[in-house]
Amino acid sequence: MRMVMAVAVMTFREAVRDRILYLLLAFALVMIAAARFLALLTVGSEVRIVADTGMAAIAFFGVLTAIFVGVSLITKEIEQRTAYTILARPMTRGTFVLGKYLGLLMTLWVNAGVMSLGFVLLLALRGDPILPVLPALWLTAMELAVVTALALFFSALATSSILGILFTLGLYVAGHLVWSFPLLAGRLGPGWGTRAVMAVYYVLPNLDRFNVRAAVIHGDPVPLEFIVLQTAYGLGWVILLLLAAALAFSRRDLT
């Protein structure tokens, strides 16, 4: 655990010294603030516009950072040979992967925390209720945890960052469309096509389950059981992806 934390802290330190992160954060905060002005252009649904734009900005910039930083996390260390002296210490490749993951997740959650704070502050200034948006913010944080693990898996597997980004983006989009697969299977009727679609349905993480923004905006309550279940679902995927990343990375030669 000592080594995991050392790698995590170093990854966090690397990320917070990256100016691009601040640029993204500033841009996201501007977007959240802009929601206030966007709301002025609409009649009657100001609260919805502010909440929707704010939460979407947090999710979008969080996922963007997770994918672009996450995919380069291991490939960059190998390309630049900075991992050599670390991996020659008495640690397993899994320790390294876990440390990198926790370091990036720490960064993303701090980032998302700052954005959420800005968003909540905006709601408070407008006198809008804050409590209903918290489940949506938490589940966005869980989605970030899964997407980061996905990006890290491709970082451990792919030999180039571009390939890793393409695969992660592809799975991210597919993960948000998974809900429609049973509908597609229903239209296809019995046969190999249906089986294939359903196989993909069960293999991919259903990322849309972390999106409760629509429910929150429309004032529908998000039950605690659902939040706990989704958190467990997210953690399950994180563990699975990290194990796969550790396995892929442990077989890899650092040439």
Next chain:
Amino acid sequence: MRSSDEPVLTARSLCKTFRGHLSMGRTQVLRGLDLTVYPGEIYGFIGANGAGKTTTIKILAGLIHASAGEFRLLGYDGADPRSRRGLGFLPENPNFPGYLSGREFLDFQARLVGLDRDRRRRDVDRLLDEVGMAGRADTPLRKCSKGMMQRLGIAQALLGDPVLLILDEPMSGLDPAGRRDLRDLILAQPARGTTVFFSSHILSDAEVLCDRVGILREGRLALEGSLDTILGPGAAAWDVTATRAGGLAAGTGTTAISRQDDRVLFRVEGEAALANLLDRLRAAGAGLHSVTPRRLTLEERFLDLEEQGARERHEERAP
């Protein structure tokens, strides 16, 4: 030698084959390498470019996997991370995160070694001083030269008082003063209880530093032993410089390498020929300027081996 002690490093029949893109094409780099390094020795691992030195070292450091064979480090199987507990490792052309300073980088490495806060502070300061980086300790690494990176790489390898140091081309990138300092540092290690295994293509350094050397050729050890074993215990030839010897002919086992006015440089092979030449110089009334024993250098031995290898390959190809 320390053959009764348990070796700190053993490798048996180590093989490594790299596969090309999409598993097409194979390059066999190591072809059954055997190595044994005993505690307290300085072992030089020598070979031409592409002989497999860095591949071997990367396998030993756990960075790449051997295709076949096995190795043990410090009493553990090489696949077990515990085998790297007492290991200090310097990769070839080391690179470290540019956003850190030298001090921060060493502190991070010291955390990985498991040193507590006080020891980290003490050891980091001491090692920065030992490698001549105390004055640049807080410079961001992205602003450091190759030589400075090399010095920091050596410092991180020495963290936690390792039992075994594996250094890949440690002299690379260092200026003459840096090379001298590193030579002194390596020579001081056995007294600290540290065994040193290093690769180098600078054979004169290896000759000065090593108790034993292994010469790697085509993925196997072509020659291994102490310098005395490899180069012979004493001089096999002498260079004799004589004055007023312009008219003296070279005899059996003697070659006149250069003649300038009445000053002649003879190369003499064997003790009998040397005695004969000295007698003839005395008889001719020549002046004896110098007699310098000529020991075979590691470089000459290495080049001999390379030439021998090239001849063998040529003969194999010939119909």
